[in-house]
Amino acid sequence: HLLQHRSKGFAKSHSVVNGAATETSSKNGVAVQPQRFTFSPEPTIEEIRRMQAEFTDERDWNQFHQPRNLLLAMVGEVGEVSELFQWRGEVADGLPDWTEAEREQLAHELSDVFIYLVELAEKCRVDLPQAVLRKMALNRLKYPASKVHGSAKKYTEYKD
């Protein structure tokens, strides 16, 4: 669906493509860069874990999906993501020069990485969404915004 609201000659379009929300802006009918991007709320990570568990069960593939094999499979897929970026030089947010086919290829490869990551976490009994919350809390403590604002130094490089 598409929702529009107008202010001062600008029209914002909120469109939902495959459940994903994107917001684009236009001035006098000419589209400008998308302003905001958010993920769809579904499926949840737990739903993805369950769908992949069903996929492997249906194929009797659990015998191959031990933690080390899943790790190697995930790293292999990271390599496939890297292939899409290699030799291109720096790439701007939103991948402005990429074709639709290249974007879809990237979506496939990032999904492969994510699917293996989720199954690896499951097989290692890491509750991934909660672990991410704990790790982000640690990251905030290690890198107080007031101290590190605008600097990409590693935490060990700070004197106090």
Ligand SMILES: Nc1ccn([C@H]2C[C@H](O)[C@@H](COP(=O)(O)OP(=O)(O)OP(=O)(O)O)O2)c(=O)n1
């Ligand atoms: N033993 C396997 C094989 C595949 N998959 C699933 C998870 C990944 O999302 C995807 C990976 O499939 P491929 O190994 O065929 O890899 P690609 O899809 O990347 O194909 P290609 O290597 O030809 O690019 O399929 C899986 O769970 N377990």
